[in-house]
Amino acid sequence: MRLNRTLRAAAAAAVLLTAAACGSSGSGGGSAATGFNPPDLKAPSKLGKTEGQVNLIAWAGYVEDGSNDPKTDWVSDFEKQTGCQVNSKVAASSDEMVKLMKTGEYDAVSASGDASLRLIASGDAAPVNTDLVPNYKDVFSGLKQQAWNSVKGKAYGIPHGRGANLLMYNTDKVKPAPTSWSAVFDDASRYKGHVTAYDSPIYIADAALYLKATRPELKIKDPYALDQKQFDAAVDLLKKQNADVGEYWSDYLKEISAFKSGDSVVGTTWQVIANLTGDEGAKVKAFVPKEGSTGWSDTWMVSAKAKHPNCAYKWLDWIVSPKVNAQVAEYFGEAPANSKACAETSDKNWCATYHASDESYWKNIAFWNTPIQQCLDGRTDVTCVPYAKWVQAWTEIKG
CATH class of the missing domain: 3.40.190.10 (Periplasmic binding protein-like II)
Structure with missing residues (x-):
């Protein structure tokens, strides 16, 4: 088990200071922001041919290819199965993630709640068509359509863990x-x-x-x-x-x-x-x-400027597939997002320890969001x- 992440809060969220946002997060995760008006961007209706590579920004421990630990590798099989070569950059803070996403050089990011609204408001993150992510159907309901990953019923990413x-x-x-x-x-x-x-x-x-x-x-x-x-x-x-x-x-x-x-x-x-x-x-x-x-809940978001959107969608589906989501959860130290991941963990008590399927537990958690x-x-x-x-x-x- 390993935990490398440094969750430092973001600096000024200038683009959000004038954005209209409402909706209540209550004592726990809460509802999606209903008065929030981001740029009118569209999610793809279908996927095309994969582009051969994908550029990711991630917290340390989320994109492992065996180079840090030979026994920890869920990237190589993804590359073999999809033909999408993974290029990843570890970010040390939410602020760095936002800055990197603005360059347009990255296709997807594992954003925490203190960054996701900024990416949505600025138009740097695009809405996601969850129908194109088959494993989304098995994501715990308590992670879907939340204030940090959706706007007016429109999803802006795929929940990763919490x-x-x-x-x-x-x-x-x-x-x-x-x-x-x-x-x-x-x-x-x-x-x-x-x-x-x-x-x-x-x-x-x-x-x-x-x-x-x-x-x-x-x-x-x-x-x-x-x-x-x-x-x-x-x-x-x-x-x-x-x-x-x-x-x-x-x-x-x-x-x-x-x-x-x-x-x-x-x-x-x-x-x-x-x-x-x-x-x-x-x-x-x-x-x-x-x-x-x-608490915190991370979301894989797709860049509105993604040069490799088809590979990005393949990655989103891969990272929340049961076996891979279980691997990430155990390596990183979190509750998986996919309800079927619990059957795949090597530690059969993992999901009980991390309350993965206990929605009553998560109702008492106020997940990070961006104050505006x-x-x-x-x-x-x-x-x-x-x-x-x-x-x-x-x-x-x-x-």
């Missing part, structure tokens, strides 16, 4: 066992210097999710749709938390090391990190607190704080 941001704690040093995110917010002083948090502006949504439950007077509906008052409350909470944080993490190896040494005893994590930390001998548990959690001025929760009487200001605030929070 994961939740969990609360992890040292079972020896954090007692009684926590049930709430209060362990890292209002009660963080109990573990002063040993609290850890994810190093990204998108972490502001975690504070907003907590305030949604604990300060109802703020009337937060969606942690990615914050008016100025709501945003200020979340930022203030994180500035207070900063005094108790020993380390902000983006490198999963550092978090594992910190929990092993005792430098960190409580904080946010991913399931795969919790598994690896436990395998290293640390006494930890990780779970979704009573307030719910934030037009509030994603449907409000029209206020202006919400766009992501560029989240980036600025994050610098202030960390001091």
